Amino acid sequence: xxxxxxxxxxxxxxxxxxxxxxxxxxxxxxxxxxxxxxxxxxxxxxxxxxxxxxxxxxxxxxxxxxxxxxxxxxxxxxxxxxxxxxxxxxxxxxxxxxxxxxxxxxxxxxxxxxxxxxxxxxxxxxxxxxxxxxxxxxxxxxxxxxxxxxxxxxxxxxxxxxxxxxxxxxxxxxxxxxxxxxxxxxxxxxxxxxxxxxxxxxxxxxxxxxxxxxxxxxxxxxxxxxxxxxxxxxxxxxxxxxxxxxxxxxxxxxxxxxxxxxxxxxxxxxxxxxxxxxxxxxxxxxxxxxxxxxxxxxx
Amino acid sequence: xxxxxxxxxxxxxxxxxxxxxxxxxxxxxxxxxxxxxxxxxxxxxxxxxxxxxxxxxxxxxxxxxxxxxxxxxxxxxxxxxxxxxxxxxxxxxxxxxxxxxxxxxxxxxxxxxxxxxxxxxxxxxxxxxxxxxxxxxxxxxxxxxxxxxxxxxxxxxxxxxxxxxxxxxxxxxxxxxxxxxxxxxxxxxxxxxxxxxxxxxxxxxxxxxxxxxxxxxxxxxxxxxxxxxxxxxxxxxxxxxxxxxx
Numbered sequence: 001x002x003x004x005x006x007x008x009x010x011x012x013x014x015x016x017x018x019x020x021x022x023x024x025x026x027x028x029x030x031x032x033x034x035x036x037x038x039x040x041x042x043x044x045x046x047x048x049x050x051x052x053x054x055x056x057x058x059x060x061x062x063x064x065x066x067x068x069x070x071x072x073x074x075x076x077x078x079x080x081x082x083x084x085x086x087x088x089x090x091x092x093x094x095x096x097x098x099x100x101x102x103x104x105x106x107x108x109x110x111x112x113x114x115x116x117x118x119x120x121x122x123x124x125x126x127x128x129x130x131x132x133x134x135x136x137x138x139x140x141x142x143x144x145x146x147x148x149x150x151x152x153x154x155x156x157x158x159x160x161x162x163x164x165x166x167x168x169x170x171x172x173x174x175x176x177x178x179x180x181x182x183x184x185x186x187x188x189x190x191x192x193x194x195x196x197x198x199x200x201x202x203x204x205x206x207x208x209x210x211x212x213x214x215x216x217x218x219x220x221x222x223x224x225x226x227x228x229x230x231x232x233x234x235x236x237x238x239x240x241x242x243x244x245x246x247x248x249x250x251x252x253x254x255x256x257x258x259x260x261x262x263x264x265x266x267x268x269x270x271x272x273x274x275x276x277x278x279x280x281x282x283x284x285x286x287x288x289x290x291x292x293x294x295x296x297x298x299x
Numbered sequence: 300x301x302x303x304x305x306x307x308x309x310x311x312x313x314x315x316x317x318x319x320x321x322x323x324x325x326x327x328x329x330x331x332x333x334x335x336x337x338x339x340x341x342x343x344x345x346x347x348x349x350x351x352x353x354x355x356x357x358x359x360x361x362x363x364x365x366x367x368x369x370x371x372x373x374x375x376x377x378x379x380x381x382x383x384x385x386x387x388x389x390x391x392x393x394x395x396x397x398x399x400x401x402x403x404x405x406x407x408x409x410x411x412x413x414x415x416x417x418x419x420x421x422x423x424x425x426x427x428x429x430x431x432x433x434x435x436x437x438x439x440x441x442x443x444x445x446x447x448x449x450x451x452x453x454x455x456x457x458x459x460x461x462x463x464x465x466x467x468x469x470x471x472x473x474x475x476x477x478x479x480x481x482x483x484x485x486x487x488x489x490x491x492x493x494x495x496x497x498x499x500x501x502x503x504x505x506x507x508x509x510x511x512x513x514x515x516x517x518x519x520x521x522x523x524x525x526x527x528x529x530x531x532x533x534x535x536x537x538x539x540x541x542x543x544x545x
Contacts, residue, residue: 001462001490009458009490013451013497020507021444186483193491204511 004225005194008217012201015209025209027140034212039255045220046289047250048227053292055230056299068288075284084149090283095122097290101223104297108182117173124166125214128199130154131163133207140207144273170195194218223293230296254285307368313515316522317364324357327530334537342540345395349533352385352392356529360522373518379422381525382496386418387411389485389532390457396482396539397469406465410457417453420446421500430504439503447500454497461486481539488532495524 001009019025025033053064079086099118108114130137138154141147174191177183183191198218202210224247231238231246258281264270265277272280307314331350335343359381366374390410394402424446430439460466461482470482501508502517512520 001486003463006459006462010455013455016497016501016507017444017447017451020447020501021440023440023507189487 001190001193004218004222005190005197007221008197008201008213011213011217012197015205015213019205025206027206027208030206030208034208037212037216039258041216041220041224043254043258043285044247044251045223045227046285047247047254049289049292050250051246052227052230052296055234056295068292071288071291072284075287076280079280079283083146084152086283087150087153087279090279090286091126092119092123093283093290094286095119095126097286097293098122098125098219100290100294100297101219101226104226106183106187108177110177110180110182113173113177117170117177120166120170120173123162124170124195125198127159127163127166129202129207129211129214131159132199132202133210134159136207140275144275146273146276147279167195313518313522314364314367316519317360317367320522320526321357321360321364323526323530324353324360327533328354328357331533331537334541337544338540339544341399342544345392345536346533346540348388348391348395349536352388352529353533355384355388356381356525360525367518375422375426378521379418379426383415383418383422385529386414389529390414392532392536393461393466393482393485396478396485396536397466397473399475400469400473400478402465402469406460406469410460410466413453413456413460415453417450417457420450420453421496424450425500425503428503443500443503443506447497450500451497454493458486458489458493461489475539475543477539477542481535484535485532488528488535492524492528492531495520 049068050064053059075086078089096115096119099121102121103114103117108117134154134156138151141150141154171192174183174188178185178188198214201213204210205213224243228240228243231243261270261277261281262274265272265274270277307318328350331346331353335346335350338346359377363374363377363381366372366377387410390413391407393410394404394407397406424443428439428442430442433439466482467486470479473479473482498508498512499517499521500506502512503509
């Protein structure tokens with residue numbers, strides 16, 4: 001168990017007691033709390049992509065921002081034209097990104113094998129999240145007109161196969177790494193424990209709370225820690241205040257524009273429901289971020 | 300004499316596990332006690348503590364088995380008396396194992412206080428729940444949550460100490476790879492094995508998890524977890540002691 005898993009365990013116990021006290025939390029309350037934590041931790045973890053990129057690659061600022069923003073615009077267009085394909089692409093992209101950030105410190109040397117592990121670990125995570133909450137997801141999706149298209153994805157039989165295959169494959173891949181001396185027994189047991197913990201979380205808690213807990217604690221805070229340690233390794237005097245100063249400008253900018261877009265949607269100017277808009281915003285931010293982080297982890 | 304023996308139905312899994320738990324703890328206690336002679340002097344105290352943990356539990360399981368047989372209800376009182384004596388002793392094992400690496404008595408007392416804190420708060424939360432007297436589950440919510448929070452703080456302290464705090468740091472400093480690995484295994488017991496207790500707490504009638512886990516089956520889980528945790532803890536200590544005595 002590492003420190004992030006410990007924080008995760010503490011959060012689970014805290015949620016146990018919150019649920020013991022209130023027995024149920026309404027969807028609106030879940031959305032408010034989840035948005036708060038995602039804005040506080042999720043956005044900052046991708047707010048220094050530009051700095052990380054320039055530490056690893058040389059490119060003109062104009063070219064970088066053109067590519068970064070160009071990818072965002074392209075993905076927005078894809079969403080507007082082919083929402084279902086965009087949604088599936090987003091799931092696969094996120095899965096790979098989650099898996100990559102999970103194993104970056106594992107020092108795996110089978111380079112051709114790694115992408116497979118990253119992808120399946122992330123797919124297993126998303127499949128587990130969706131499988132345990134499929135009826136809740138289907139209800140949320142059916143509630144808004146522009147998300148009803150995604151309803152075709154929520155087929156229980158399909159999800160059962162997806163859930164089973166991705167989880168079994170991930171376990172096989174982890175055991176294979178152990179057999180090939182790529183992973184110690186200590187790391188393997190930590191990974192298996194984490195998978196069990198994720199299953200328990202996604203099974204017990206609603207979709208939004210389960211995902212937020214994973215995304216904030218096991219992904220965003222973990223990635224921010226990786227970023228912090230990178231700067232610290234470059235300059236020993238680098239501290240938390242300097243790190244927060246680095247995160248602040250682009251975080252505030254992202255939070256401002258996200259809030260404006262959500263307000264426009266709420267006031268009916270965009271003609272897109274808030275959940276659909278949220279998925280689009282999260283996914284278009286994720287695409288260039290995942291690419292930058294892939295470069296950051298591999299260079 | 301035979302008339303004194305309680306009738307046990309074949310499907311009384313709670314009674315069955317009380318019986319198994321009692322015999323397993325008793326056997327483990329005898330084993331640890333006699334095996335003391337095979338290890339170096341510095342490990343004798345650790346094995347004695349292991350024998351005490353399972354011995355105390357065996358006595359309580361004997362009482363709990365009979366209590367269950369007569370009343371067919373969860374023996375909360377005896378269970379907490381057992382835990383209040385044995386769990387601090389498990390914390391003493393952490394101290395004894397890390398003592399050669401420089402563990403202070405202060406660490407031992409901190410762990411003992413945290414574990415007693417956890418159990419006393421848990422007992423108040425479970426045994427003095429207003430829902431028991433009123434019969435309305437919702438009456439006990441604020442009581443069980445408040446004492447649940449207090450109890451969890453004690454648990455998290457021990458968990459943190461075992462994984463990242465003083466115990467973990469001292470184990471890392473230890474010259475012995477067996478001690479390092481052993482303390483890590485004991486930390487797993489605290490993380491996974493002890494998790495059954497807060498889960499059981501939330502399975503009380505009216506508790507949040509009572510819909511997930513049948514409250515009448517919680518004694519079965521407690522009994523199995525107790526046997527695994529206490530005997531398992533002792534076996535890890537035994538493994539360290541015998542490996543280091545070769």
